[in-house]
Amino acid sequence: MTRWVLHDLRDIPAEHYRLESDGRKWLYAARLRQSLASLLATYANSDGTNVYPSRITMAAHLSCSVRTVQRLLNDLETLGVQKRTGRHGGPRGTAVRTLRVPDSKSECHIEESECQIGEVGVPDTNVEVPRIRVPQPPDLDLQPKPPTTTGGGGRSFSPKNRTSKLEQKYMAEIGPFGKWTDSVDMLLANHSYEVVDTAVAAIVKEGFDGVTKSRIGVVLYRLPQYIAKVEESRRAAAQKVNEDAAIEASIARQIEENQKSWQGVERNEETVEDFFGKP
Numbered sequence: 001m002t003r004w005v006l007h008d009l010r011d012i013p014a015e016h017y018r019l020e021s022d023g024r025k026w027l028y029a030a031r032l033r034q035s036l037a038s039l040l041a042t043y044a045n046s047d048g049t050n051v052y053p054s055r056i057t058m059a060a061h062l063s064c065s066v067r068t069v070q071r072l073l074n075d076l077e078t079l080g081v082q083k084r085t086g087r088h089g090g091p092r093g094t095a096v097r098t099l100r101v102p103d104s105k106s107e108c109h110i111e112e113s114e115c116q117i118g119e120v121g122v123p124d125t126n127v128e129v130p131r132i133r134v135p136q137p138p139d140l141d142l143q144p145k146p147p148t149t150t151g152g153g154g155r156s157f158s159p160k161n162r163t164s165k166l167e168q169k170y171m172a173e174i175g176p177f178g179k180w181t182d183s184v185d186m187l188l189a190n191h192s193y194e195v196v197d198t199a200v201a202a203i204v205k206e207g208f209d210g211v212t213k214s215r216i217g218v219v220l221y222r223l224p225q226y227i228a229k230v231e232e233s234r235r236a237a238a239q240k241v242n243e244d245a246a247i248e249a250s251i252a253r254q255i256e257e258n259q260k261s262w263q264g265v266e267r268n269e270e271t272v273e274d275f276f277g278k279p
Contacts, residue, residue: 008101009041014182019075029075031182035062036072037081038183040099048099052088060224063190162193166200173204174215183220191227195234199226 017033018026039061044051058069076082080100087093163184167177177184187196203222208215 009037009099012037012101017075017079017081019078031186032062032064032068033072033075033079033081035183035186036069037076037099040082040097044099048101049085051082051097051099052094054094061221063187063224063227162188162196166193166197169197170200170204174200174219177216178214180216180220187220187223187227191231195227195230196223198230199223202226202230 012034014027014030014034017030017037019029022029036058039058040051040053041048043053055066055069055073059066062069073082077084082097082099084095085098086096088096163177163181166184166188167174167181184196200219200223203219203226208218
């Protein structure tokens, strides 16, 4: 029976994307591979074949470099999730890939005793690793939870907390992030909260007319382009401020030089004409 790769890959937990070389901080790398696999699945046929987005396109969607995309593709090939099968458009065309969905948890490349998450999402008590909170549905009252704090009473600004803040802010327009929470986490790890918030606000303002999919999925599809626009706008604004400051400093220096040149000079019609030049 044909497997629908797009849906199947979404159900594969992050530990299936773990490599032995990842070390104790494996979860972030595994989630990057998971996001790339989910992205590739959106381009695939139902059986996982005929996948050929360019590395530049993948990098734009994941908000990372082309080099990072190539490293993630190599990791997915090592895991057996994707494999190159040819080129689209000739010998110099884009690589064509085929996706494969692991059949069971037994295909995880790490021993079960080393996995940070067990069968039902509970950390293994035999491994000294940080506990991970399993995402839960939002509270029915939709009230934001009190922010966690770090040592010394300061507020924690981790991507997870900022994702929760963003979710609560746009709950009415977009709805809960659900399975897309990890993707939002990665965007907030690479961009400031203000930039992502401004980009989401622009997407919400544009509206969702004719959208049949989940709104958060549409937002994530549009976000890389809008984030690039916001960051470019901020760079242009900062450059304008610097240029205005340079002009003001130049005017101030010219005024100071003029004042010095008039020191000890009697100001009358003749001296003013000599200073500015006769018409």
